Amino acid sequence: MNDLDLDLVQKLIPDAPLPRADELAQARDRLTAAIRTAEDTERIVRAPATSSSGTHPRRRVPRRRRIPVPRPDRRLAVAAVAAAAVAAAVAAVLIAAPGHGGQRARPSAAPATINVAAATFLNQAATALQRQLAAPPSPGQFVYTENNEGDGRVERAWLSMDGSQPGLDLIWQGSRLVYDKTRPPCTVAQAELSAQTDGAEGGYCAVGGGYGPGYFANMPTDVGDLSAYLTKIGVAPTPSEASGMGSGWQANSLGKELAFLMPYIFLLPAQQAALFQLMAQTPGFTIVRGVRDAAGRTGVGIAWTYLNGPTQVIVFNPATYAYMGVTTTGPDASDGGATALVRMAFVSKAGQLP
Amino acid sequence: MRVMQRDATAVASDAEIIERSWLDPEQFAVLFDRHAPVIHRYAARRIGRDAADDLVAETFLAAFGKRLRYDREHPDARPWLYGIATKLVGQHRRDEHRQYRILQAAIPDPDLPGHDEQIAADQTARSLRHHLATAIADLPDNDRDVLILVAWEQLSYDEAARALVIPVGTVRSRLSRARSRIRAALAADGSSDTIREILSNE
Numbered sequence: 001m002n003d004l005d006l007d008l009v010q011k012l013i014p015d016a017p018l019p020r021a022d023e024l025a026q027a028r029d030r031l032t033a034a035i036r037t038a039e040d041t042e043r044i045v046r047a048p049a050t051s052s053s054g055t056h057p058r059r060r061v062p063r064r065r066r067i068p069v070p071r072p073d074r075r076l077a078v079a080a081v082a083a084a085a086v087a088a089a090v091a092a093v094l095i096a097a098p099g100h101g102g103q104r105a106r107p108s109a110a111p112a113t114i115n116v117a118a119a120t121f122l123n124q125a126a127t128a129l130q131r132q133l134a135a136p137p138s139p140g141q142f143v144y145t146e147n148n149e150g151d152g153r154v155e156r157a158w159l160s161m162d163g164s165q166p167g168l169d170l171i172w173q174g175s176r177l178v179y180d181k182t183r184p185p186c187t188v189a190q191a192e193l194s195a196q197t198d199g200a201e202g203g204y205c206a207v208g209g210g211y212g213p214g215y216f217a218n219m220p221t222d223v224g225d226l227s228a229y230l231t232k233i234g235v236a237p238t239p240s241e242a243s244g245m246g247s248g249w250q251a252n253s254l255g256k257e258l259a260f261l262m263p264y265i266f267l268l269p270a271q272q273a274a275l276f277q278l279m280a281q282t283p284g285f286t287i288v289r290g291v292r293d294a295a296g297r298t299g300v301g302i303a304w305t306y307l308n309g310p311t312q313v314i315v316f317n318p319a320t321y322a323y324m325g326v327t328t329t330g331p332d333a334s335d336g337g338a339t340a341l342v343r344m345a346f347v348s349k350a351g352q353l354p
Numbered sequence: 355m356r357v358m359q360r361d362a363t364a365v366a367s368d369a370e371i372i373e374r375s376w377l378d379p380e381q382f383a384v385l386f387d388r389h390a391p392v393i394h395r396y397a398a399r400r401i402g403r404d405a406a407d408d409l410v411a412e413t414f415l416a417a418f419g420k421r422l423r424y425d426r427e428h429p430d431a432r433p434w435l436y437g438i439a440t441k442l443v444g445q446h447r448r449d450e451h452r453q454y455r456i457l458q459a460a461i462p463d464p465d466l467p468g469h470d471e472q473i474a475a476d477q478t479a480r481s482l483r484h485h486l487a488t489a490i491a492d493l494p495d496n497d498r499d500v501l502i503l504v505a506w507e508q509l510s511y512d513e514a515a516r517a518l519v520i521p522v523g524t525v526r527s528r529l530s531r532a533r534s535r536i537r538a539a540l541a542a543d544g545s546s547d548t549i550r551e552i553l554s555n556e
Contacts, residue, residue, distance in 0.1 A: 006533070009486065009505040018391040019398075019406075027394075027411035031386055034415050035379045181488070256446070310408060 112248040112284035118302060121287050122280035125321040129276065132269035136215055137161035137346040143214025143266045144345045144354055150294030150327075150338035153178070157264055158350040159214030163187040167211070168350040182350075186212045191233045207233055207261065214265055221270035223277035230257065251284025252306035259314055259326040263341050272321070291315055293325035295340035303329070315340075368431035372424045382421060386414050389432055393439050396507055401446045409446060413439040428516065433509060437517035440499050489539035493532050500525055501532040 137143055142158040142165075149155060149171075158168045167183035191207045207213065216233075220226050258275065267275070279285055279302060288301035293315045301313035315324040325340030345354035366374075368385060375382040393413055397406035416438050417431075424434065443450060490498060496518075503514045504525075511529075515522040 006505045009490070009501065009536070017395070019394045023407070024386075024390050024394060024410065027390065027407055027414065028383070028386055030411040031414045031418060032383060034418055035382060184492075306412065 112251060114281070114283050115286045118285045118287040119280040121300060122276040122285075122302065125316070126273040126276040126280070129269040129273035129321055134269055136217065136268060137266060140165075141346045141348060142167070142350055142352075143264070144343070144347045144352070145264050145341060146343040147263050147325075148295045148340045148342050150340065155179075155339075156353075158347065158352075159183070159212065159264055160185065160350075161213065161215045161266075161346075162217070163190070163207075163213030166350065167214075183211055188213055188216060188218060188233060216265065216267075216271070219267070219271045219274075221268070221274050223274045223281070226274050226278050230254075248284040248304065248306050250282045251279075251304035254279065254282050255285070255302075255304045255312060255314060259312070262314070262323045263326070263339055266344065266346075267323075272323075276321070288313055288329065291327065291329065293327055293340040294338035295325065295342055297324060297340065299324045301327070301329075367429035369424070369426045369429045372421050372431060373426060375418075375421055379418070382414075382418050385417070385431060385435075389435055390414065392432070392507075393435055396436065396502075397439060397443070399506055400443050400502065401450045405446055409439060409442055412442050416442070430513075433513040433517040436503060436507060436509065436513075437519060440503070440517060443499075444495065485540055486536070489536045492539065493535060497528045497532040497535070500528040501536075504529055 139161065141161045143161060145155075145157050145159075147155045147157075153171055153173050155169065155171045157170075160167055163186045166185055169179065169181045169183060170177060171179035186207065188207075191212055207216075218229075220229050258279075284304050284306075286303050288303045288311075290298055291301035291303075291313055292298055297315075299315040300318045301315050303311050303313040305311045311329045313327050313329055315327060316322065317324055323341060325338065327338040327340075343354070347354055366384075368388070371381055371384050371388075375385075390410055394406050394410045397409040397413075401409060413435060417435055420438075424431070428434070490501070493501065499518060500514055503509045503517060504511070509517060511522050511525045515525045518525070
């Protein structure tokens with residue numbers, strides 16, 4: 001086997017220069033803050049060190065006292081006991097209700113919690129949505145979406161309602177078409193097979209981001225079944241993939257997957273209600289009122305910040321609870337990008353405008 | 355004393371630095387200074403420069419949180435860091451697709467002034483890049499991870515296996531599958547001969 005194709009991959013994609021030290025300063029600052037927090041935490045809980053070199057950490061890390069967590073203050077779980085959980089405040093999964101004790105930490109390393117205001121909004125929205133009805137696309141139809149990417153680009157995507165027909169993704173910069181891509185067919189069954197076999201079977205089939213079906217007819221409307229379904233179709237990490245992702249990974253993972261999925265698909269109100277309930281049960285989400293999406297519209301944002309990074313926000317219509325867009329707030333807002341869904345409709349073929 | 359400590363840090367392996375950080379967390383910053391640039395470049399290639407800043411921070415924060423579980427049998431921590439970064443790329447799929455779109459969208463502007471030959475050469479290179487970016491974007495995520503770690507980051511099969519926590523045989527099979535798909539996609543686009551010619555002239 002020759003290496004021509006590897007040469008191509010190496011040489012034809014533009015090389016990226018190594019970053020300057022100042023470009024890494026922000027990331028280094030975040031790490032330094034976590035280190036300081038860990039030092040403070042360890043100072044509290046670490047017993048005197050006794051060993052010095054050369055063996056696996058499981059055998060040589062000093063014994064530590066268990067962090068006292070008053071039983072009434074426990075809400076969901078105390079995980080990652082002993083050394084690893086205590087030493088690394090950023091990775092510890094100590095989940096307690098806010099303001100009720102547990103291990104005090106600096107805000108930068110605080111364990112993710114269920115935010116009452118966000119959960120209340122999401123649960124109220126779910127209740128309202130469960131009373132709504134909407135007709136899904138008919139067989140053979142396409143879900144058309146138009147997303148304003150906030151940088152002058154407009155993306156128009158057509159996804160076959162069940163993924164059985166090729167989709168189409170076009171991006172305009174002003175009047176100029178800068179991206180034109182036909183998507184291969186990808187049904188829910190193919191996506192499940194692809195996710196289960198790491199892509200070895202079922203061909204290339206990934207959902208979200210303008211790929212896959214435009215409507216998931218079998219997406220559960222019961223929140224209890226939803227997490228497993230999202231993992232099954234490959235849009236949520238498996239528990240082993242999620243291990244060690246650090247405090248707040250649940251909101252980060254779910255938020256990013258939804259931000260990747262919702263701009264392009266039609267959801268039944270009951271399906272969206274289940275997604276809202278899942279978000280309400282997920283530690284790490286907060287609520288931001290009066291946030292603007294990439295199209296300049298004001299909505300209610302469900303936000304999360306992962307490991308001191310920028311705050312990302314999914315924006316919903318405060319009256320109808322419809323998805324509006326994704327945006328980023330805070331000092332690093334320019335890094336996050338934004339997109340706003342400005343139109344969704346059902347059409348009979350790819351490329352047809354409603 | 356301070357000079358001696360700096361010298362000791364300069365020659366210490368990554369595994370030794372990580373081990374020191376178990377009791378002295380500040381030592382972990384040395385690992386950042388050593389490897390953050392290449393992890394950032396890797397991230398920038400996959401998800402774009404802006405999102406790379408975020409991913410690098412997440413990678414080292416996650417690594418710091420997992421440092422007590424680091425296996426000291428491996429002096430070089432780069433595969434471990436690549437593995438964490440690759441796992442986190444999965445959380446930035448929107449950015450990754452955006453990055454491939456940018457590469458795919460590199461269509462020459464016919465209004466730009468220039469010599470005809472140069473414009474034609476630029477068009478050819480951009481067209482090839484478009485086809486290749488499309489082929490890479492259309493790979494299954496796991497196959498793409500292996501291809502990029504081996505082709506761009508020059509990890510050995512063993513290192514890629516360690517990064518992704520999979521057997522070496524799985525690395526080989528995923529890489530083989532990715533290469534087959536790249537070849538098939540380029541052949542279908544009629545680009546192979548032109549690309550071969552360009553590479554032979556370099």
